[in-house]
Amino acid sequence: MSQTDYQDLAHYHLKKGEEFMNEEQIKHFKNKLNIWRDQLVSDAESTINHIQEDSTQVADINDRATLEEEFALELRTRDRERKLIAKIDKTLHIIEIGDYGYCKTCGTEIALIRLEARPTADECIDCKTIAEKREV
Incomplete structure (x- = not known):
């Protein structure tokens, strides 16, 4: 199964008022x-x-x-x-x-859409973006 096939697995559908x-x-x-x-x-x-x-x-x-x-x-x-x-x-x-589901850097919730795309994500998109900019 390729990464693309893996991503096609059922996505989690957030329900209204659902706890993170x-x-x-x-x-x-x-x-x-x-x-x-x-x-x-x-x-x-x-x-x-x-x-x-x-x-x-x-x-x-x-x-x-x-x-x-x-x-x-x-x-x-x-x-x-x-x-x-x-x-x-x-x-x-x-x-x-x-x-x-919580950012290891700042502790905020990692968006479900990000976790669906990258279930191993351990940083929110903001912290990851900052970290990548530092690497350059």
Whole structure:
């Protein structure tokens, strides 16, 4: 499942007068994160199988170079996803301790629309924007 497919999962629909990060919202985001994590782990396992199956001797040196480059690209992608899995695990921990949905910098609520787009977000858009400007 690609990031785009993941984002197409059911979005949480805010109900009028609903409390921020209530039990239903927490359940929704926890489920969303677990599905995403499971898919990333599955993709990593399929990459391992693919590399093991396709790494047989290739007679032509050009074919071998192409195959090795494909493997390198897949491994770089999986390394980024490994880091994302760690971030998802951290976010699931934040849910468990009751701090999910609040900016780690200023403590304000992170907009639900932002959490839908990036469920691992740990800063509100204002703090993230300031942090990114400092990085430049």
